[in-house]
Amino acid sequence: MPLNEFISSLSDNPYFGAGFGLFGIGAGAAILRKGLQGGIILFRRHLMITLEVPCRDKSYQWLLQWITLRGARGTQHLSVETSFVQKETGKIETKYEFIPSVGRHLMRYKGVWIQVERTREQQTLDLHMGVPWESVTLTAFGRDKQLYFDMLEEARQLALDATEGKTIVYTSMGPEWRPFGHPRRRRPIGSVVLDRGVGERIITDCKEFIKNSQWYADRGIPYRRGYLLYGPPGCGKSSFITSLAGELQYGISLLNLSERGLTDDRLNHLLNVAPEQTIILLEDVDAAFISREETTHKKSAYEGLNRVTFSGLLNCLDGVASTEARIVFMTTNYLERLDPALIRPGRVDVKEYIGYCSAHQLTEMFKRFYNQQNLPTHILKQFEENVSALGCPVSPAQIQGYFMKHKSSSPEIVVTNVDQIREDRPNMSTLYTR
């Protein structure tokens, strides 16, 4: 039989065409054909096992990195990927990584030669990402698909190791979640100083919830928990949630409800496919909506804007469930603007006020900032009294700003100059009061 016919007969053979999930045992036909075109003939009599990983798959980037690390041979053509990495010191450095460019490469894994082919369709766009459609196809001799499972697992582990000790923030892009920026160094929970007991209560509640999946399953209760942090700006709501995510070794899936084009359907989808082990964070929930009555009035105007509707959000929150613990955090500066339906138990199970600095916070922040646990009590007391004597509420963000100004000052100077806090104060009439 002429070689070309032989190759076609392999392609037509249903056995070779059979696919299961990502994997397809393909005959060497495709390779052979490409081989012929490229002038290389590869082991005609062997079966090939082929794995195609499209760019939309989670493992795509991991795999490219892993292939680079394993050093695909003959890789003359590299693409550069620039990322920003935060060092332990907090400094951000630029990192260049070379990944195999579009084209064919060869590598050896567990004693098997594997052809790596990265292709880019110039004519086809990934509509959600707006980038050309890409895929990587790996072809190895033999039938052992375990090879690919091992490879993907190694690639995943490599990606996990790279984010060890970091918090990944995801944002939505179309119907998907994508990591946003570089993984950030975990913020230590102790660096956010809340009023006595508040932080501990939330942490204990979350941990308790995470380990109680069976309790929820036994009672048929959706395995989710909602938290609402409310209070004035600059008091640590967002910072606390970030450090809590670090403490729980979770990431953050950040959703902006006011985003144009975020419809009820898309929101529902996003909430249901949010990356595992992440806190879903809906910031400034009051800003996304006007009250329910007004929403009814202005319904048509809202629909025209292609935005999430209030009832849509309620339904979506009710639908958030998974076998895994689902934690939803909402924040607002204006509790009174929220519709009671949004914050009823089941949607919001824990509400905490995160307010202006208490005496406890003032002294704790002072000690932390100047890294002096043994500051004389009278200095701490004086600082607290002087700030209270300002006669206005002070947020931790203001205190932080004041300390930054006095990075190199002695504690005594810091205590005596607290008037500067008032000078830097935003217009209080626009600020929230409890």
Ligand SMILES: Nc1ncnc2c1ncn2[C@@H]1O[C@H](COP(=O)(O)OP(=O)(O)OP(=O)(O)O)[C@@H](O)[C@H]1O
């Ligand atoms: N309780 C706190 N302890 C330590 N630092 C704090 C605290 N609260 C605020 N900060 C500092 O102030 C800045 C702003 O805080 P953050 O964004 O967390 O406030 P927020 O309450 O979420 O504000 P907003 O309501 O405007 O979103 C951050 O740099 C943070 O480090």
